[in-house]
Each structure stands twice: as structure tokens, then as C-alpha cells.
Amino acid sequence: MPRLAGVVLDDRESAESDYAAYELSFRRDASGRNLIQGRVSATLRLRCERCNGVLELPVSSSFTLAVVEGLDEAAQLPEAYEPLLPEEADIDPAELVEDELLLAVPAVSRHAAGTCAPPPFAAPAEDLPDDTSHPHDNPFAVLEGLKRGH
Ligand SMILES: [Zn+2]
Numbered sequence: 001m002p003r004l005a006g007v008v009l010d011d012r013e014s015a016e017s018d019y020a021a022y023e024l025s026f027r028r029d030a031s032g033r034n035l036i037q038g039r040v041s042a043t044l045r046l047r048c049e050r051c052n053g054v055l056e057l058p059v060s061s062s063f064t065l066a067v068v069e070g071l072d073e074a075a076q077l078p079e080a081y082e083p084l085l086p087e088e089a090d091i092d093p094a095e096l097v098e099d100e101l102l103l104a105v106p107a108v109s110r111h112a113a114g115t116c117a118p119p120p121f122a123a124p125a126e127d128l129p130d131d132t133s134h135p136h137d138n139p140f141a142v143l144e145g146l147k148r149g150h
Helices: 071-075 093-104 139-147
Strands: 020-028 034-047 054-067 082-084
Touching (some): 020 093, 034 093, 054 093
Parallel strands (some): 054 082
Antiparallel strands (some): 020 034
């Protein structure tokens, strides 16, 4: 899945993230439409945009695709169907699975609020210099001065 590989982290140590589980079934509905019903699931390893840490995101998706020959036909599909307009006569199941997983990738990948890992370079709070003896170094002292009006 080369397109998905460009989105997720390349991490050889996590073999589990290299697998996607899927189930596809092919049938024809009462109106003669060719349908592909499927489910895909995987654990995507993404880079958290807040803390830059690894975000393991379990995703799963179910879908019913109806194979259409043009946009007019796509527009007339019942709500429950998503149109699939193949570029070639042959439909590649692996590409379908990859498409669904790509759709599951969030626009912004972040850990849930408050669950980010602390940045490794941040010093623990108790190691910060005690600045109470240097009031001029205290940024709040500067704010106080501004509030008083020069
Ligand atoms: Zn994070």
C-alpha cells in the first residue's frame, strides 16, 4: 500500500502495524447494480502534531460501494451506496482497502487532549531555578508595570 505508507510512520519494530484486516464481498442488488461490501481495520501509526510522539490510532470502516460507469449514474445511487467509478476495467481489492484506510486517516492527527507525552527536553518543574529572589526576572513583574501605566 504505497500511498498509505507515505502517510503512516515507517517503523519496522512494530510488525503489528504492518497489517490490515479486511473482508470484501461482491454481489448484485435487485436493480442489477454491482456492489462491493467490505470492512477494513488496522492500527495506523501516526505522528502526533502536538507532542511529536507516536500516535497509535485503531481505525475500522465498513462500506458499500456500487460500481458505476459515470457521474450521472453515481448521482442516482441510493444513500446507502458510495459510488465507485473504476479507472480501469479491473478493480484491485488491495486498492479499495487502501482507499478506505486513507479515508480513515484524520486531517489532524493528535493524541486525545491531555494524553500527550511530555517533550523529552523539558526539565522537571523542581529543577527550574527559584526566581522569587529576583523579582526583576519575573515576567509577571513586567506585566504589573504595564498595567500600572508606565
Ligand atoms: Zn501527542
